[in-house]
Amino acid sequence: MGTTMKRYDYRACPTGKQADALARQFGCCRFVYNAFIKERSYRYRHGGVNLTAVQFAKELTELKTTPDRRWLADVSVVPLQQAIRHADAAYRNFFRGCETGRNVGYPRFKSKHGTQSAEYTKSARFKIQHQKGAKWAYLTLPKVGRLKFRWSRDLPSVPKSVTVLKRPNGDYHVSFPVEAPILPAPQPAHEACGIDLGVASLAVVRASDGTGYTVEHPRLMRHAQRKLSRLQRKLSRQKKGSNRYRKTRHAIARTHQHMRDKRLDLLTKTAKQVTDENQAVALETLSVKNMVRRANPKPGPDRPGQWSPNRRKAKAGLNRSILDAGWGTLVRLIEQMGMEKGRDIRKIGRWAATSQTCCVCHTRDGRKPLAVREWDCPTCGAHLDRDANAAVNIMLAAGLAESLNARGGAVNRRLAQANLAGNTPMEAGTHRTVVLH
Incomplete structure (x- = not known):
C-alpha cells in the first residue's frame, strides 16, 4: 500500500496574547514576501540581476539590525525564511508557465485583508501535545506559546511542518502536511x-x-x-x-x-x-x-x-x-x-x-x-x-x-x-x- 501527501486542517482557538503574537508574525511574513517581490523586480529592471532566495535571506539578517527594521527580530525567523522561499517559488512557477504555455500570473503582493499565513518547519521545533480521547490538542510554537486547537481526527503520521492561517472572517486554523496511506478503492458499480x-x-x-x-x-x-x-x-x-x-x-x-x-x-x-x-x-x-x-x-x-x-x-x-x-x-x-x-x-x-x-x-x-x-x-x-x-x-x-x-x-x-x-x-x-x- 502506497502513501500520498495530504493536508489535515484543524480549527485553532488562540488567546488574546497569542492572537497579537500571530498578528505580528503574519505581518512580518507578509512584509518579507512583498519585499522580496519588490526588490527582485527592481534589480532585474535596473540591472538585469535575478535576486535569489539565498541572497535575500542573508540581506534579511542584516536588515534586522537596522533601527527601522528591528521589529523583524521580535518574531520567529523560520516563517520569514519560508515566506522568502514561497515568493521565490512563485517566480519559478511564473517562468515555468511562460516556457510551457500555462497561464500563470506574475507574482503579486499580499494584502493584509486576505488570508494570513505563517509556516513553521521542523527547524522551529514545534511540538504537538494530545492525550488519547481528548477533544483538544496543543501546538507549541516559538514566540507564540501553547496554541489550542480542536483535535477532530488523528494524524496518520508525524508532520514535518505546520502552517498557521487566519481567514478573512477571523477564523484561525492549523494545517499539517502529512503522509497518509492510500486506502483501497471501492469496487466500482459502473x-x-x-x-x-x-x-x-x-x-x-x-x-x-x-x-x-x-x-x-x-x-x-x-x-x-x-x-x-x-x-x-x-x-x-x-x-x-x-x-x-x-x-x-x-x-x-x-x-x-x-x-x-x-x-x-x-x-x-x-x-x-x-x-x-x-x-x-x-x-x-x-x-x-x-x-x-x-x-x-x-x-x-x-x-x-x-x-x-x-x-x-x-x-x-x-x-x-x-x-x-x-x-x-x-x-x-x-x-x-x-x-x-x-x-x-x-x-x-x-x-x-x-x-x-x-x-x-x-x-x-x-x-x-x-x-x-x-x-x-x-x-x-x-x-x-x-x-x-x-x-x-x-x-x-x-x-x-x-x-x-x-x-x-x-x-x-x-x-x-x-x-x-x-x-x-x-x-x-x-x-x-x-x-x-
Missing part, C-alpha cells in the same frame, strides 16, 4: 460515466448501464445576495477604519466563507461519489475564464456612434451562476480522487457539440438556447433531455462507450431518456424557461 456540467443543475451523471442522477445547483450566491447587498450598503455608509466598518467587513467575510465551505462540501461529496462508483469518468474541457467574460458591446446598425442592447445584465447573471457552481473545483477534485483510486479520467475537446448532437443517431441539430431543456431529434424522433443527452455524448466522445455503439442506438436512447421515466430528479417540462441570474 464501467464508465459521462458528466455534463451546467447552471440549471450542477452536474448530470450518466453511467454506461443507463442509470444516472442529477446534482442540483445549490445557488448559494443567489440565496445570500440580499444579505450581502444589505451589508455592503451598510459598509459604504460607514467611516473607513472605524470599529463599525471593521465589524461590517468581518460580517461580509464571514458570509462569503460560509458559502465557500458549503460549496466545497458539496463538490467534495460529489467527486467522491463519482470516483467511487465509476471505473472511468469522462469530463468536458471548460474554459471558465472565457465563459464568464462580460458581454461585448453591440454597435447599432442604423445609428452610427450608438449602441444596441447587448443583454449585459442577463450575461452578468449567467456569469454569477457559473462562478457560483464551482466547475473548476469539481473537475480538479474528480481528477485528484480519480488518480488516488486508480480511475481513468478523460477529458474531451472544448469545442465538442455535445448539446447539439443527438446521442442516438448522431445528427447535429444546431445551437439551442439555454432555456430549451428538452428537444426532439428531427432525424430519429428521439425525445431527449438536454443535459442527459450531453452527458452521453461526452462519454461517447471520450471513447468510453465503444461497446454501446456496436449494439446500435437503442442503448444510447435508453441512456439519454432515462431521466424522462421519472427515475431521477431531472427538471420536468418541455422547453421550460430557466432563470439564470
Whole structure:
C-alpha cells in the first residue's frame, strides 16, 4: 500500500496574547514576501540581476539590525525564511508557465485583508501535545506559546511542518502536511460515466448501464445576495477604519466563507461519489475564464456612434451562476480522487457539440438556447433531455462507450431518456424557461 501527501486542517482557538503574537508574525511574513517581490523586480529592471532566495535571506539578517527594521527580530525567523522561499517559488512557477504555455500570473503582493499565513518547519521545533480521547490538542510554537486547537481526527503520521492561517472572517486554523496511506478503492458499480456540467443543475451523471442522477445547483450566491447587498450598503455608509466598518467587513467575510465551505462540501461529496462508483469518468474541457467574460458591446446598425442592447445584465447573471457552481473545483477534485483510486479520467475537446448532437443517431441539430431543456431529434424522433443527452455524448466522445455503439442506438436512447421515466430528479417540462441570474 502506497502513501500520498495530504493536508489535515484543524480549527485553532488562540488567546488574546497569542492572537497579537500571530498578528505580528503574519505581518512580518507578509512584509518579507512583498519585499522580496519588490526588490527582485527592481534589480532585474535596473540591472538585469535575478535576486535569489539565498541572497535575500542573508540581506534579511542584516536588515534586522537596522533601527527601522528591528521589529523583524521580535518574531520567529523560520516563517520569514519560508515566506522568502514561497515568493521565490512563485517566480519559478511564473517562468515555468511562460516556457510551457500555462497561464500563470506574475507574482503579486499580499494584502493584509486576505488570508494570513505563517509556516513553521521542523527547524522551529514545534511540538504537538494530545492525550488519547481528548477533544483538544496543543501546538507549541516559538514566540507564540501553547496554541489550542480542536483535535477532530488523528494524524496518520508525524508532520514535518505546520502552517498557521487566519481567514478573512477571523477564523484561525492549523494545517499539517502529512503522509497518509492510500486506502483501497471501492469496487466500482459502473464501467464508465459521462458528466455534463451546467447552471440549471450542477452536474448530470450518466453511467454506461443507463442509470444516472442529477446534482442540483445549490445557488448559494443567489440565496445570500440580499444579505450581502444589505451589508455592503451598510459598509459604504460607514467611516473607513472605524470599529463599525471593521465589524461590517468581518460580517461580509464571514458570509462569503460560509458559502465557500458549503460549496466545497458539496463538490467534495460529489467527486467522491463519482470516483467511487465509476471505473472511468469522462469530463468536458471548460474554459471558465472565457465563459464568464462580460458581454461585448453591440454597435447599432442604423445609428452610427450608438449602441444596441447587448443583454449585459442577463450575461452578468449567467456569469454569477457559473462562478457560483464551482466547475473548476469539481473537475480538479474528480481528477485528484480519480488518480488516488486508480480511475481513468478523460477529458474531451472544448469545442465538442455535445448539446447539439443527438446521442442516438448522431445528427447535429444546431445551437439551442439555454432555456430549451428538452428537444426532439428531427432525424430519429428521439425525445431527449438536454443535459442527459450531453452527458452521453461526452462519454461517447471520450471513447468510453465503444461497446454501446456496436449494439446500435437503442442503448444510447435508453441512456439519454432515462431521466424522462421519472427515475431521477431531472427538471420536468418541455422547453421550460430557466432563470439564470
